[in-house]
Amino acid sequence: MTPLVDIQNLSKSFPGVKALDGVRFDLMPGEVHALMGENGAGKSTLMKILAGVYRKDSGQMMLDGKAVEIDSPAHAQALAIGIIHQELHLMGHLTAAQNIYLGREPRRMAGLFLDEEQLNRDAQALFDRMHLALAPTTPIGELTVARQQMVEIAKALSHKSRVLIMDEPTAALNNAEIDDLFRIIRQLKSEGVGIVYISHKMDEIQRIADRITVMRDGAYIATVPATTPMPEVIAMMVGRKLEQAEKTIPDTSANEVLLDVRGLNRGRAIRDVSFTVRRGEILGFAGLMGAGRTEVARAVFGADPIESGEVHVRGQHIRLTSPQDAVQAGIGYLSEDRKHFGLATGMDVESNITLPSLKRWLKWGIFLNQPAIRTISQQMVEKLRIKTPSLTQTAKLLSGGNQQKVVIAKWLVQDCEVLIFDEPTRGIDVGAKSEIYKLLNELAAQGRAIIVISSELPEVLQLSHRVLVMCEGRITGEVRGDEATQENLMALATQREAEAPAAVH
Structure with a gap:
């Protein structure tokens, strides 16, 4: 033929x-x-x-x-x-x-x-x-x-x-x-x-x-x-065999609670959602499309208003009127749509890394301290292994995985201790995916609290120390350890009639 x-x-x-x-x-x-x-x-x-x-x-x-x-x-x-x-x-x-x-x-x-x-x-x-x-x-x-x-x-x-x-x-x-x-x-x-x-x-x-x-x-x-x-x-x-590291779940039960969300509500999208994330922990959010996972993340980040509920960071109640309030409290959010909400794609790598923390790089409140900006940007490129010809490379010309690393870099420069990753590997190839997984585990080991939202159940299971499952705006259950299987996650993700727990700790 x-x-x-x-x-x-x-x-x-x-x-x-x-x-x-x-x-x-x-x-x-x-x-x-x-x-x-x-x-x-x-x-x-x-x-x-x-x-x-x-x-x-x-x-x-x-x-x-x-x-x-x-x-x-x-x-x-x-x-x-x-x-x-x-x-x-x-x-x-x-x-x-x-x-x-x-x-x-x-x-x-x-x-x-x-x-x-x-x-x-x-x-x-x-x-x-x-x-x-x-x-x-x-x-x-x-x-x-x-x-x-x-x-x-x-x-x-x-x-x-x-x-x-x-x-x-x-x-x-x-x-x-x-x-x-x-x-x-x-x-x-x-x-x-x-x-x-x-x-x-x-x-x-x-x-x-x-x-x-x-x-x-x-x-x-x-x-x-x-x-x-x-x-x-x-x-x-x-060009090589990807190493699949043995998953070990650290005991974070005695660690400080960095994020404490209590009774969050917004119409049918978020219904009485409560959870905590401790220092050094990776908390996964699973559920079908429309379950309310992204809505919860946006509410915690101050991007969408809430009708009721409280958000506490390091034990302090924070009033969320905008993302700026969340960033000042130490919360960073990596949107599922990084090109529209995570990056200024027409700007260079250096500008994207330092944009949210620009006030820190002002001399006498007027002039940008370019040497300091260049130094911190170069440090982030090396730390996160961002593949770019130079700091002046336009962000849109980077691969998906390296774009994601630039977004992570800007929140690390801002010194955010709570990092929310919404679909962290969407549109990213398998090699870059492995690097992102390694990076998230490194960030948790450094003492940051990580939230991972993913539609790929194997990804949630591989990354998370425990997993919360949502359906129709509610948390329908928590799984950890040997209970964390795709079958159990899917059962909870389709549990439309069951009452969700009032709080998960």
């Missing part, structure tokens, strides 16, 4: 960087081919060349056995290649149908008027093909992220795409939405569409992929069946 896509010996350089070096990749009709590698491995660059965003420097690309030069995204679309980016490109004020056919709407009366009825019929035919129950006239702004992603897929299919590139398609989806996405992927497979699937989630790869191609440092490493044991795939990705 002739491959849909056959890439051989492809290379691409940017100023000072060899992004791709003799890479090869192929895709068969009706196949899901996973592309894996750490951030910076070259996956996105390779796919952007296939999608016409970049031009290759050398090598050969073939579609259906014929050599092609793809010089623009429009050319790629004309060649039936579609790409669904991790960050969706849709207009919230337009309907689903209008987004799908934007710029190529059907017209009537010699092209003078938009044919809205035909537009909606065409969109409905796409949704029917995908077995998707969605009205074409629904405004995009009213849809969940999962449904918006389905519209992006429909948009790609409207170009009669035979090659579909999916970049981290499940990053913001819950389990039910992932199942729905996989159903559509299998439907497309049965129609002969070839799908390139980029993801860091190992369990998903084994569920949906047929083959895996691994890249590292811009080079092709291997192509293996998706049944290959994941430790072997990880070793190929990182």
